[in-house]
Amino acid sequence: MRRGFPVWAVYALGFVPAVVAFGGGLAGTTGPDPIRALEQTLGLWALRFLLAALCVTPLRRFFGVNLLRYRRALGLLCFYYASLHLLAFIGLDHSFDWAEITREILKRPYAFIGMACLLLLIPLAATSSNAMIKRLGAKNWTRLHRLVYPAALLAAAHFIFAVKSWPLEPLLYAGAAVALLAARLAPKRRPSLEQPHEA
Amino acid sequence: MLIRVGTDLPIASSEITPRSLWLRRRDFLGAGAALGLGLTGVARAASPYSTDEKPNSRADITGYNNFYEFGTDKSDPAAKAGRLKTKPWTLRIDGLVDKPADYALEDFLKPFSTEERIYRMRCVEGWSMVIPWLGFPLAEAIKRAQPQASARYVAFETLVRPEEMPGQRSFPRIIPWPYREGLRLDEAMHPLTILATGLYGEPLPNQNGAPLRLVVPWKYGFKGIKSIVRMTLVAEQPKTSWNMIAPDEYGFFANVNPEVDHPRWSQATERRIGEGGLFAKRRPTLMFNGYESVASLYSGMDLRANF
Ligand code: HEM
Numbered sequence: 049m050r051r052g053f054p055v056w057a058v059y060a061l062g063f064v065p066a067v068v069a070f071g072g073g074l075a076g077t078t079g080p081d082p083i084r085a086l087e088q089t090l091g092l093w094a095l096r097f098l099l100a101a102l103c104v105t106p107l108r109r110f111f112g113v114n115l116l117r118y119r120r121a122l123g124l125l126c127f128y129y130a131s132l133h134l135l136a137f138i139g140l141d142h143s144f145d146w147a148e149i150t151r152e153i154l155k156r157p158y159a160f161i162g163m164a165c166l167l168l169l170i171p172l173a174a175t176s177s178n179a180m181i182k183r184l185g186a187k188n189w190t191r192l193h194r195l196v197y198p199a200a201l202l203a204a205a206h207f208i209f210a211v212k213s214w215p216l217e218p219l220l221y222a223g224a225a226v227a228l229l230a231a232r233l234a235p236k237r238r239p240s241l242e243q244p245h246e247a
Numbered sequence: 248m249l250i251r252v253g254t255d256l257p258i259a260s261s262e263i264t265p266r267s268l269w270l271r272r273r274d275f276l277g278a279g280a281a282l283g284l285g286l287t288g289v290a291r292a293a294s295p296y297s298t299d300e301k302p303n304s305r306a307d308i309t310g311y312n313n314f315y316e317f318g319t320d321k322s323d324p325a326a327k328a329g330r331l332k333t334k335p336w337t338l339r340i341d342g343l344v345d346k347p348a349d350y351a352l353e354d355f356l357k358p359f360s361t362e363e364r365i366y367r368m369r370c371v372e373g374w375s376m377v378i379p380w381l382g383f384p385l386a387e388a389i390k391r392a393q394p395q396a397s398a399r400y401v402a403f404e405t406l407v408r409p410e411e412m413p414g415q416r417s418f419p420r421i422i423p424w425p426y427r428e429g430l431r432l433d434e435a436m437h438p439l440t441i442l443a444t445g446l447y448g449e450p451l452p453n454q455n456g457a458p459l460r461l462v463v464p465w466k467y468g469f470k471g472i473k474s475i476v477r478m479t480l481v482a483e484q485p486k487t488s489w490n491m492i493a494p495d496e497y498g499f500f501a502n503v504n505p506e507v508d509h510p511r512w513s514q515a516t517e518r519r520i521g522e523g524g525l526f527a528k529r530r531p532t533l534m535f536n537g538y539e540s541v542a543s544l545y546s547g548m549d550l551r552a553n554f
Contacts, residue, residue: 073525079322080303080311080520081374083527143528148513156511209511212372213421213492215319 058118062125065093066132087136091162091210094129095203097122099224102200106231120176123196127173130166158209165202168195197232200225296439297365298537303376305447307521312454313370314473315421316405316412323414324454331411331474333458342402342479345393352458356444358391359383363448364441366464368471369503369536373529375517380462381445386436394432394480401435402485403428403461404477422488428461428472429485429499433544439464442475465538467501498554502545503536507554 069089073082101122107113137159142149153159172193175181181189204222211218293299302308314324336352361381369375389401405426409415415424434440443462444451451457456473463470469489479485489497496510505515516529535541545553 070525076524080307081321081518082525083518084374086525140525145529148516152513155508155513158511211319213315213319214419215421216417216419219419 053118055117055121058121059125062097062121063128065089066129083136083140087133087141090129090133090136091207094126094133095207095221097126097129098196098200098203099221099228101126102196102225102228106228109234110231124173124176127169130169134162134166158206161202161209162206165199165206168199168202172196172199197229200229294362294364297363297379298367298377300365300367300377302365302379302447303521308376308378308446309452309454311376311520313372313468314414314454314456316414316424316426316474317454318414318417319421325452327413328453331406331408331453331457333453333474336458336476338459338475339477340388340392340479341477342481343395343398344480345395346391348392355388356459359387361444364443364462366439366462367536368462368464368468369517369532371467371469371497371501371509371514373512373514373517374520375532375536376520379447380441380443381448381451382441382443382462384438385440385442385461386438388442388478389432389435389480392478392480397482398480399432400481400483400485401430401432402477402479402481403430403472403475404479405472406474406476423491425476426472426488427486427491428470429487430461430463430470431484431544432480434463434541437541437544439538439541465503465535465541467503469497470501500545500550500553502541502550502554503532504534504550504554505532506534507551 066089069078069086072078073086076082078085101119104115104119104122107115138144138149142152153163172195175184175189175192184192204218204225207218207221208214310325311321312324313321314328317324317327338350338352338355339348340350340355341347361383363379363381365377365379367375368378385401405424406412407415407425414421430440441462443456443460444458446452446455451460453474456471456475459475460473461471461475470487484499487497487499489501490499503514508514514532517532518527518529
């Protein structure tokens with residue numbers, strides 16, 4: 049048996065913010081506009097899990113910390129939160145007024161960007177199982193899952209576009225997303241001294 | 248109970264009237280009149296400008312604010328405005344007036360008697376509240392300053408005091424301080440436009456713009472500049488903060504208009520705060536926030552271009 053923090057506990061803990069936000073909304077402890085509070089909490093955690101999943105590779109490469117076994121859970125939590133976030137938008141914020149919802153998503157840059165992000169996350173969530181990795185083959189699977197990079201940038205942009213003016217918080221998240229992607233551009237191996245000089 | 252409601256003492260009504268009673272006093276008064284009880288000493292009649300919609304709770308009105316001088320979160324003002332010192336307070340009235348002055352606030356307020364105005368407040372972000380303000384018509388203050396014939400607009404400024412207003416120290420700068428607003432003179436002189444000094448029968452809490460703020464109920468909430476230190480009568484349309492930050496999103500007029508969308512969100516509907524909890528339904532937004540009488544101020548104007 050493997051030791052350490054079990055993966056199921058990541059899921060269990062991962063859903064705590066959603067349960068707290070929804071329960072708080074029902075109980076009336078999340079402020080005067082509980083719908084918006086819930087919507088924002090779900091969106092924020094979707095972004096956080098996305099960034100957390102993106103931390104796994106740099107942590108391993110640069111710090112030798114291996115959290116690979118939690119990466120799928122983090123990615124799926126991002127997807128679940130993004131879906132709940134959209135569901136809150138559709139069901140609570142706009143009471144299933146489909147005409148209005150369609151109009152909003154097509155017309156508003158922030159919502160359009162959010163939708164684009166979610167559309168990228170769907171194939172990733174759908175191919176997250178071991179069976180799907182086998183079926184696609186490791187190479188194709190890896191290539192497909194590079195969609196997480198544009199998804200991260202879209203999620204960060206969505207946050208920036210969703211708020212008024214330029215407050216710090218969305219900019220910090222965007223900075224983190226860019227830094228996590230940039231970390232992947234670092235050369236794979238240290239250039240070794242044995243390599244012949246090209247001159 | 249009826250007798251308590253009718254008390255007319257020179258102390259804050261909140262000191263003698265439990266809030267729940269205060270909220271329902273209109274019903275009592277109505278019932279009393281209907282029964283022919285002939286109550287005497289009843290507080291002044293409700294202003295004809297007031298809505299009879301149910302006001303939001305004091306907790307909602309004082310706990311959910313956009314006042315970026317104290318932070319961008321809606322809970323920031325309630326949490327952080329406590330340190331703002333509103334005494335002493337100086338109000339400057341200048342520009343194209345015959346009587347410019349720097350007033351100590353008490354002196355400025357002395358000639359005016361406040362009355363309650365229960366107004367709808369529609370935020371540009373798509374939510375609304377009903378707020379029982381205490382205030383007096385801005386027109387009275389302007390008349391006292393004796394505007395010159397060339398004055399066509401009023402420009403307002405909020406206090407800048409970063410030591411007491413943490414939002415003014417924040418990076419990146421959210422707003423080029425001071426916060427600025429403005430009205431055309433005819434808008435400023437409209438009887439619906441008030442300077443508020445209180446709410447729920449008590450002095451204005453800091454987070455709501457103490458000690459003196461503007462309330463223009465047919466415009467989006469951001470026009471209601473808070474903690475005013477300066478009013479200047481000018482000839483040209485003054486610069487206003489949100490218009491300076493994002494001119495395509497926030498116009499000078501900022502009249503509530505369900506047909507003119509904000510580029511980021513629809514203005515066709517709004518959510519009334521404190522109504523229905525997690526399953527609240529949006530309600531349609533009304534032209535001029537339901538204050539149709541102001542339409543004549545804008546006759547002949549293209550309200551899509553002048554949003
Ligand atoms: C169709 C898809 C989406 C729609 C319609 C949507 C809609 C919204 C709305 C209405 C808000 C709240 C704006 C406000 O403050 O009033 C919001 C905020 C936010 N959304 Fe989305 N969203 C979508 C997808 C996503 C996705 C995929 C993510 C992340 C992976 C995301 C992350 C966020 C974040 C971080 C916020 C800001 C929360 C805050 O203000 O604290 N959204 N979104």
